[in-house]
Amino acid sequence: MIEQLKTFVQVTESGSFSKAAEKLFISSTAVMKQMNLLEKQTGVPLFIRTNHGVRLTKAGTAFIKDAEFMLQYFQESLIRMHQSAQANRHIIRVGTSILNPCNILIDLWNGISDLYPQFGINIVHFEDDAHTLPTTYRMIGQSLDIIAGPFLTDNLKDYYRLLELGSYRVCFAVSRQHRLASRKTLCVEDLYGERLAIVNGGNSAVIHEIRDFLKMKHPQIRIKDVPRLYDLDVFNRCEESNTVMLTLEAWADIHPSLVTIPSDLDFTVPYGLIYPLHPSEEVGQFLEIIKEMRERFD
Template sequence: MENDLLHSFIHVIDAGSLSKAAEKLYLSSTALMKQMNVLEAQIGVQLLIRTHHGIRATDAGMSLYADAKFLLQYSEQAIARAHQAASTSPYLIRIGTSILNPCTVLVDLWNTISETYPQFKMKMVPFHGAEPCPTAYETLGKDFDVMVGAYDSANGANAFQALKLGEHRISVAVSREHPLARKDLLSVPDFSGEHLVMMQPGISPLMDGLRDYVRTEHPAIHIQDHPPQYTMELFNRCEERGAVLLTLDGWKEVHPFLVTIPVDWPYTIPYGVLYPLKPSKSVQLFVRALQEAVGSPQLLNHR
């Protein structure tokens, strides 16, 4: 809201010298002189008289000087009042978080822009979530307003919107004692003879496509189904039985006794900020702010 030309003009009058004002403004005298010429051209009257003893204002200049100081002071007060209003009546955004749906990526993103949006206040709401977790998605807008999670049409029975933040690489997790744990990157033939635990068919087209690929191209791999939910019990069971669990690289910190290893296949799954299909005003404004932060909006509706 502050006018740079008026701000410089006030400094020139106060200093009585172009060079002294330029020094305070961290400008060259030439640059400051150009600013004053532009200001006079915009207003259409002479504001300054340049003498051998410095700079003095014309009558028009003194009139503008008084009004400019008032305008800039009023502008600063208006900004201060806006910040005060925002701090006394913030929009509260409840962020759902769990072991498999950590909100770290959202919090990190928000920290980069939070000073621009002081009207928002965050509250973490822990829940016992799994991925995909129908219960968690159903509580969006009830127990909490937004959450971070992976998604595809596996969530079809639940209505929500998603602002995409990135892609999770579909990886595998094995016990630290498993022979595959010593590898930094796996190829699919490495699983030959192994039990690959993955989501049961008919839930996720993405996972169904991966399943078809494994069965067709690598029949020596034994696929074992698990229910749609990823739970800590599932991670424990795979660690105890030495099975190879299909997982996401974003979950590498979930279980301390499992090692998450990438696979040289092209399978990824999007993740982002999930929020209700009919969000409240505060959530709409929050998501709009996030859209501006991540660049081009990448909104997806899931029904």
């Protein structure tokens, strides 16, 4: 009915079905069908049709102001409805960075967001800087509600909880000039005689396990411990020094001068959502939705 009222008003203003069709970006046939249906529903003729166009009947003249009023009231009602919905909408602030991309959450949420219109997502960017990241993690629950990414920072577990969504394969990254850069996969033995940078400023149990395994089983690899968190400066230094770096498949496109190559290491690093120890009720509800949807997919 609303579309018919819009067409009725436009035909009245244009004085022609064809001119109204041009304004409405529909065919003249569609306009005539709508007006025929409107006249059938009202039970009276609304237009006098001539070879030169159309004009309103007495009934149409009486109806036009009411039609305009109904359209205006409908638009105002829509505005009030959207304002009410926005007032009750909960915005979840999701932190994102190059090394902690939020696409793992956004891809999942986009598939179900229509079912939960009470929630919206606000993307908040932060820098991957080893000196400021600890402060960023401590802001979870204050200026951020959630960070999505790999779990490589056990040091800060006093500040957050984890909702695991999956795992990333462990890979090796080398400079494009490195002798191993053309390989499709790398065995641990391929790194014999090489320097391997292992970054573990976050005191990750998984990284500790990988390091201990390599030290014990493959002493031919020269382990270079990097006591800091992963950031872009680590990638830059490894590329400049031609040092192999332990990395993740999710970071394959981080540095244009590094090649990320799958390894035969039987280790994975979990990823998912990092959230406050005591989330708000709204954030808790959002996390439960994500958890239920993830379990349904598994």
